[in-house]
Amino acid sequence: MSREKTPADLGHDALLPHNTRRSLPIALLRAREAVMAHFRPMLARHDITEQQWRVIRILAEAGRVDASEMADKAFILAPSLTRIIRSLEERGLITKHKDADDGRRVLLEIAPEGMRVIADVSPESRAIYEDLETRYGRERVEVLLDMLDELASLND
Amino acid sequence: MSREKTPADLGHDALLPHNTRRSLPIALLRAREAVMAHFRPMLARHDITEQQWRVIRILAEAGRVDASEMADKAFILAPSLTRIIRSLEERGLITKHKDADDGRRVLLEIAPEGMRVIADVSPESRAIYEDLETRYGRERVEVLLDMLDELASLND
DNA sequence: TCGATTTCGTTAACGTGTTAAATATATGAG
DNA sequence: CTCATATATTTAACACGTTAACGAAATCGA
Secondary structure, three states, rough: OOOOOOHHHHOOOOHOOOOHHHHHHHHHHHHHHHHHHHHHHHEEEEEEEEHHHHHHHHHHHHHEEHHHHHHHHOOHHHHHHHHHHHHHHHHEEEEEEEEOOOOOOOEOOOOOOHHHHHHHHHHHHHHHHHHHHHOOOOHHHHHHHHHHHHHHHOOO | OOOOOHHHOOOOOOHOOOOOOOOOHHHHHHHHHHHHHHHHHOOOHHOHHHHHHHHHHHHHOOOOOHHHHHHHHOOOOOHHHHHHHHHHHHOOOEEEEOOOOOOOOEEEEEEEHHHHHHHHHHHHHHHHHHHHHHHHHHHHHHHHHHHHHHHHOOOO
16 A cells, blocks of 8 residues: 655656656667677677777778768767777778868778778678578568668658 | 779678668667757756766656666666766765665665756656657657567567 | 675776867858 | 858867776675
């Protein structure tokens, strides 16, 4: 009969946020974390972070890319990208040079050492992703990607 | 006829990761970011971070909670939580005391000042979320939440 | 009871996220 | 051409994410 009184009882429900368990931000966080849990140990064995992997992977796909384009494709904010580029360059995985036509721009290119990392990591990455796809369902992944894209583009 | 040669041409496709555009980790990141873009400015006006908001919101919902339980519910790693708790306590939004029955545990409770923040932020948060729900579609949000939950629990 | 083990929380160290401001270069109006 | 403005990148400052290691308290088995 006498239940525990929580602070929630002090206000009426309208003043409280909806339940945490069904909140989009946290659900997205959990899902992302669950996915990354599959990749992170493998990337750690190759001594690169998730973000560093995104950057060199994009350079391997797209060739020479300037920093803004990279920030866009890898979805990394400019200040983070500056640090990541510095670190990747110091480790010899990428090269960096000023754009001759526009002195503000920084052009990035993958270095041979970076290609070696790509060659090492890609097969493992693929395998993990395909296992995930299989277990979740190939078509469901597609549906989910579409729904996420739509959510991401609600603002535009 | 002579197209630009990219580093991708140096290896055959099997060695390259699949296209960045349809990758679950980045799609989840983008979607989450798009959602948070709606909330962050509002939270900033109230001078709290997203994580601080999650913590006091959970305390308002659940009453007294120990740190492990909080880490679980708010999906925040222990080291981050330690810092967040320290900051929230210094600002007088929560109180913290050792569990009498188990000296290792730290019990958290929301303070009156914290309840004031809840009262201020909740209506705005709700409004933003409901707008989002409406624009994306109420049922589609539910479907998405289910799909995300399932993805998150693939490991178990 | 005691020593080994486990659990909870913290600290440390490093990388990234976020916002604002600074710097350098490019562009456009007059 | 020149000054104002815009754009690309960097720096700074602070918060959080991530892993490993640590200290303290609880638990369990001998």
